[in-house]
Amino acid sequence: MVRNLSLRKLRYFMAVAKSGRVTQAAIDLNVSQSSITTGVKEVEEQVGVILFRRTSRGMLLTREGSRFLQRVNYAFQALEDAFNGLQDIHPTLKGTLRLAMTYTVAGYFMPPLLAQFQRRYPWVRVELNEVSRPEIEQGLTSDEFDLAIMLTSNMEHHDCLEKMTLTQSKRRLWVNGQHELLKREEITLQDIAHYPYIMLTVDEADQTALKYWKPEGITPNILFRTSSVEAVRSMVANGTGVTILSDMVYRPWSLDGKHIEHIELSNPIPPMELGLTWPRARSLSPAAKAFRDLAQGFSS
Structure with a gap:
């Protein structure tokens, strides 16, 4: 049954689940609304359950849809891990990365990014710190941290910190x-x-x-x-x-x-803006640069 479920159709399903609207999913994926609608319908036919409730407010996941989304996310993560496993590991990059993050980042964004970095750079020792936004800004300026991921929309010390937006969330x-x-x-x-x-x-x-x-x-x-x-x-x-x-x-x-x-x-x-930040007056270490580059690609 599932052999006809293409990755493309599953991406359509995931995009609608994320935005709650066919129009937004079409914009996000740069395809027609009819392609999204047809793809989602075909996924529902293949799995044999209703994944969305169609309402005037948009497409709302059913209980079965939420469970299916979780499993599809696992499947795409497994595919990403498989491809990452074929990429070159960088055993020559060594050192320590002092990485700070806030609560929301630690729970809802960091884990897959960190796992990918550790696979790619196994000899870099990562020191993880979950602290508040003021502690992050102070720690970056005082050389306690090399790099941080935080809600950059909350930043105050723009004059001494660089930032790079990774994602925005409505x-x-x-x-x-x-x-x-x-x-x-x-x-x-x-x-x-x-x-x-x-x-x-x-x-x-x-x-x-x-x-x-x-x-x-x-x-x-x-x-x-x-x-x-x-x-x-x-x-x-x-x-x-x-x-x-x-x-x-x-x-x-x-x-x-x-x-x-x-x-x-x-x-x-x-929207909530999440991104990387680091000291403007200090050059990033090779490990910090590697993490920044990976994070930028990870969020795109």
């Missing part, structure tokens, strides 16, 4: 699967201001949120503050409140199996 409203807001065609910050709000605090998410609430002259009705993404996910899924977070940390299901929808707001919400 911020959207999260609600549970039966929320009344799902019936609306358009939603603004004003529309959600009176709903109980679950505020994530890690990686300065609370401070970032207020930067796009305040210009509207309103503030969220904060019920609970937490540093745990899973706590936010669970409370939203169970209908305790709503939140606005980036697609990078979005998952359609909570740990207890409750469904979460995410909705694009009408207000201009800035």
Whole structure:
């Protein structure tokens, strides 16, 4: 059955799952919308289950779709590992890389990139440090760290640090699967201001949120503050409140199996920007340069 599932069609499925919209998937992959629609339909026919719910708000993964996406991601990672295994290992590059990262990077971006670097440069010793954004900026300027991956949209010391954007992630409203807001065609910050709000605090998410609430002259009705993404996910899924977070940390299901929808707001919400940063006044070591080059290719 699966022999007819081409990698191209699976990429179409993954692109729709990521953006939630056929139009955006077509733009991301530079193909026609009809190609995306036909490809996704053929994948569903081949696997024999409905992978998406078609709604006025876009394409929403079903429970089976979420499970299938997870397995497809594993398959593509295995293919990448296979090709990487054929690439030259660089045994001549040695030394130490002092790498810092924030919480979000450590949990949602770093692991596959780090594994690929370690395979390619097995004799480079990597010292990993999970610290806050202010500690990263201080550590880079004081020569405690060589390089860092962080939410560069939060950076303050632009004058003494270089940065390279690796990816951007949209911020959207999260609600549970039966929320009344799902019936609306358009939603603004004003529309959600009176709903109980679950505020994530890690990686300065609370401070970032207020930067796009305040210009509207309103503030969220904060019920609970937490540093745990899973706590936010669970409370939203169970209908305790709503939140606005980036697609990078979005998952359609909570740990207890409750469904979460995410909705694009009408207000201009800035995306979360993730990237590399390093000291402007200091040359990168060969190991740091190798990591920077790999990260740039990894995110493209």
